[in-house]
Amino acid sequence: MAVGRVLEAVVCALAILVVAIEGLSINTNDKNPIVDEGQRNPTISWKKKVGDNLMFVFLDGNLVGDLEGRAEVHLGGNLDIQKTVRTDSAEYRCEGIEGTQVGEAVVNLVVRVAPVKVEISVPSSAQIGGSVTFTCSAPQAYPSPTYTWHRNGVPFPTVPGNNPSFKNVSYTMDSAAGTLTLKEIRSTDSADYMCEAKNGAGSAKSSSVHMEAYKVNSGAIAAAVIIVLLILVLLALGLFYAYKKGYLKDKLPKISKKKKTAATPASTLYEQADDDEGDFRHKPSFNV
Structure with a gap:
């Protein structure tokens, strides 16, 4: 041969x-x-x-x-x-x-190694009108898989608008990086999200995570701030009025004042006697 x-x-x-x-x-x-x-x-x-x-x-x-x-x-x-x-x-x-x-x-x-464990990061809540980014990865897969995000079991189309279910959803999805960014979040974005990783060897799905879209009540927040400020102003005025009327004088701690006296140390004076006495006389003297 x-x-x-x-x-x-x-x-x-x-x-x-x-x-x-x-x-x-x-x-x-x-x-x-x-x-x-x-x-x-x-x-x-x-x-x-x-x-x-x-x-x-x-x-x-x-x-x-x-x-x-x-x-x-x-x-x-x-x-x-x-x-x-x-x-x-x-x-x-x-x-x-x-x-x-x-x-x-x-x-x-x-x-080739098929995806086995798919890991995702999805926040539990997001503010309506804001934006949020989800991440997905399958680190053990080889070659690197492509990623598809699902909402309530329905996959996001690669091109927005291809599916009527996502017609009013503003988003960008990177199939290679595994990211999904929701823009201008709406109340309808409250849903269960899941990611699927797939390569030539196989595919796997992550667990499902629920995200709730909430609306911030700016009017209620402003009212609460105003109420707190009013309470603080009234409290300050009340304390000032009570102090002026003397209601708080008895409550204030008293500081005792002690009179300080200066003591003159004892001294012994020596005076010379008259010339006719011819000697000195000892005169003790104390000043108090």
């Missing part, structure tokens, strides 16, 4: 086996490898390229690396990957060698 035919058969087998597994897709940029004819049993090896790193996953008849224990290589070199995970997404190269002749086929494998 020609090496080219063997390699082509291996590539086709990989495509068939992988596509049969749920949640996977596969592309190849070398569907028709061409090599010279030779022996019937070329040496087959598989390599996996992630970024700039190229590593063997099947060499000398043995599975190695991250495929060991969860993949099989059947007769003829067919590679069967089981229990695929996202990290299996890579470029795979099947290489056949016979003598001095080498043939290679390249397969790009993409492992």
Whole structure:
């Protein structure tokens, strides 16, 4: 058998086996490898390229690396990957060698992950006349899903106005980012909201959250402010009147005043006696 035919058969087998597994897709940029004819049993090896790193996953008849224990290589070199995970997404190269002749086929494998848990953020209430933005995400899904918002079980149309149920609803929806912005909220926007995430591997829906649209009574707020101000003014006038009439004098704390007196320290005065006495007289004196 020609090496080219063997390699082509291996590539086709990989495509068939992988596509049969749920949640996977596969592309190849070398569907028709061409090599010279030779022996019937070329040496087959598989390599996996992630970024700039190229590593063997099947060499000398043995599975190695991250495929060991969860993949099989059947007769003829067919590679069967089981229990695929996202990290299996890579470029795979099947290489056949016979003598001095080498043939290679390249397969790009993409492992898709369906949305499982869809998370949303929806406020419980929003003011009529204002605006609000809802967010939706499915972080584990790959590739990134598209998002559709539902109101009371009915999906928002991508183009506003395409559905009569949303004719009077002002909104913008970003299917890639998962956001929904309601503009100029109305009373009819009180509803249950839910988000659906979908990619090629599957879809999932979030739980439903109710939002209530409410109206602010500006007249009642203004009246309440005026009433509070009037109460404060009347209270201040009442306290001033009571103070002027002396009603509050007995209630005020009294401050006792103590008379301060200065004491003159005792001193002893020495006066010289008259010249005729010829001595000094001691006269004690105290001032109080």
